[in-house]
Amino acid sequence: MNWDLIIFYYLAIVMIFSSVFAIFSRHPVYTVLLVLVMILHQAFLLLTLGAEFLTVVQIIVYAGAILVLFLFVVYLINLRKETKRNVFIRRASLIAITFLVLGAFLVANLFSLISLKPSFKAYLPFNVEEKSNVWWIANYLFKSYLLQFEIIGVILLVAIFGAVFLIRKVKTFE
Amino acid sequence: MPSLEQYIILAIILFLIGLFGFLTRRNLIVILISIEIMLNGIIVLFAAISHFTKDISGYIIVFFIIAMAAAEAAIGLSLVVLIYKRLRTVYSDEITTFKG
């Protein structure tokens, strides 16, 4: 019994199906909730890949903050079920074909692009047996990727400012 | 342990699903959610690569992607709220002020 493989297939199939249903659903709240399901399964996929820290971060940030934000906005603008009109824009099938093309292309090429070379040497190696995932990520994050870390902080700051600025009341001249 | 190719196929499928939703749905909120789906596909990709090459860079990238997705969702949603306030609709084919 190859549990790894079974778990992987279960997680993968649920992820794919929930995202497909999320795309095709009529009700926006269903969409968000289905995406929530997808996120949770993806978090567990990360767990099987040996990144427990990222699992927790994903659940806290993505599922806990971002999707909740989406739900807030959905309720704020009072979205109802789209009954009368189409879900998709016109000529969506044309676009679907575009993708299949892109998809086939990516599949055909990504293998050649991302195949592992036997002589590949890790730039920033980590060893799960020695220390935990958190330790390794923290180690490299604050040493080698410090600048990028700070920049991400600034980005988040800018996002806060932007959000507050956009929602302010514009003074109209009476 | 599934091979790297399987993870890559999963990532590509997720990305394509998100892309389809982004290009096809009329509802602005659903468009934003499709972006999140796309980003999650990429997260799977990078995490898998990092696992199989034993290089920490993939996980770091995942970390940054999550943070960036939060920022982008915040701004995107505030814009959607603004559009709703101004144009009373969140459907993309009814927002035609830039037509022509």
Added chain:
Amino acid sequence: MVEKQFELITNFDIYIFLIPFLPLIASAITLIFGKKYFRDKAHLLPILALFFSFLLSVKVLIEVINGKIYQFDVYTWMFAYNLKVGLGFLVDPLSAAMITMVTCVSFLIHVYSVGYMGGDPGYYRFFAYISLFTFFMLMLVLSNNLAELYLGWEGVGLCSYFLIGYWYKKKSASDAGKKAFIVCRIGDFGFALGIFLAFYFLGTLYYNEIFSKLPEISNKYIGVLGYEVHVPFLIAFLLFCGAMGKSAQFPLHVWLPDAMEGPTPVSALIHAATMVTAGVFMVCRLNPLFELSPAMMFIVAIIGAFTCFMSATIAPTQFDIKRVIAYSTLSQLGYMFMACGVGAFIAGMFHLLTHAYFKALLFLGAGSVIHLLHHAPDPNDIRIMGGLKKYMPITFWTLLIASLSISGIPGFAGFFSKDEILAQAFFSKYPWGKFIWFIGWMVAAMTAFYTFRIIFRAFYGEFKGWEYIHGKPHESPRVMTVPLIFLAIGSIVAGWIGIPQVLGGRNHIEEFLVPVLGHPRIVHEVSHSTEYLLMLLSVLAGLFGIFLAWLVYIKKPELETIFSKNVKSLYTFLFRKWYFDELYLYTIVRPTLWISRKIVVTITDNTVIEGIVNGSAKLIDKTGTGLRIIHTGIINHYSTFILIGIIVYLLVYLYLK
């Protein structure tokens, strides 16, 4: 006569350079600043400039009499492979005589114009243009190569156009200006072809080099349309086309009578003394070329004779005083060309110099009368004039002197010059000389007739224009009559430089011009008795004309209409100027206008040019409309385009590495 030896000077001489350039500077300054700063004083600079030009011309004339010839280039104008043309000056007896005459007459006319054009709104323009004209005329005369001659040629044509159409708001004036320019252009086209041909065969455009190379082409023939044509004849003929246009000979004479729409001083300067004589000057300057081809001499003589006769028949029928004098000019120009045609170049130039004085005087005197009547609907009409002898004495006496001069009465200038032409025509070595003499003799009688017709109609009898003037007719102001007096003196005295030997004088002008124009081409046995007889005949012809005019217009006025009533068709033919204007209208003007309307306007203007202009605008419009379809406003579409762009980029990147 002793052949004179000349001293050739080739250094740059500032005085000669200033002779044409002083009027040019005055003209430019007046034109640019005249409207605002000079206004009514615009005549000061040109008159000053011309006075100094006149003094310098006299100085140069004295030096040439003392035996100097100037020939120098100021700078190289065109230099292309083997064509080298410079802006240069050639001062020899011919050009010295001409510039003295031109500056003197131009100066007197400038002074006259102060009175005649006073109060005209475009006062500064007038003076700027006639100074500019004087500049071009002097450049023409002082040129030392054919290209500079053409420069002056075109320049005087241009100024003539400006000045004929001076009162441009009057449609007949602007039409006349156009007519003059276009008809002259036809001649100038031939002239240009002649210059090209001269360069092709002779390799140079400078006069002295042309004259030294002439023997080379004297026997050359080229094939034109299957005929063998003598080269000197072809060159001379083409150059003569320009002379026909500029000097208004048949068939390009139609512009001169219409040019009378311009102000009278313009008519006096341009169409009597200077521009129209440019053709004669050119033929005299290039006399070695013309003499190489006897056929060309014949053509010159015949055209001169025909023009002379034709205009002398039209002149007695016209009622516009300026038109009569214009036809008189045509006739006298015919005389000059007849002289050139029989080889009497010196006589032709002599007549040119004396004609300048009495013709300018005739015009200015007529202008004096016109100025008096200028409130009339047609101030030039002699039918409203009459009896002005007691009111305008100075005008009357000076005009009488001019008329006596032109009729060839002994003692006055015209007698000596006209007689010289007739005598040399009769004795010419060319076989058509006697025929030319006969025509000239006949026309002398007619000239006297129509000139005195004007005098008698305007100054004797009863004044008929009372309703057009305020109070009594009065003499013109002194600024106008003093030039008349000077010109009258010139009309008498100018002839005394050429008193022939048979009358006891020493023919100074002939001595002076012989080095340039050669000895008269006459047969060697000239009997003095024949010469006296010819002189007597021409005086009798003049007196007969005067007698006839006196008879018809003073003694028996009822004879006046005897011709017009009895021989009505011939009268109409003459009155309508031999129907030339109508002929040209139907054969040339109408077809050209028709072609231009039907073909050129429709094809080029409407289709091509508008097609390009409107079509390019339409193209951009259609492209824009086509591309606008992409802007739908729906962001899903925009995202699709981004995706397509990424796909293209990936493809390019992967497969074109």
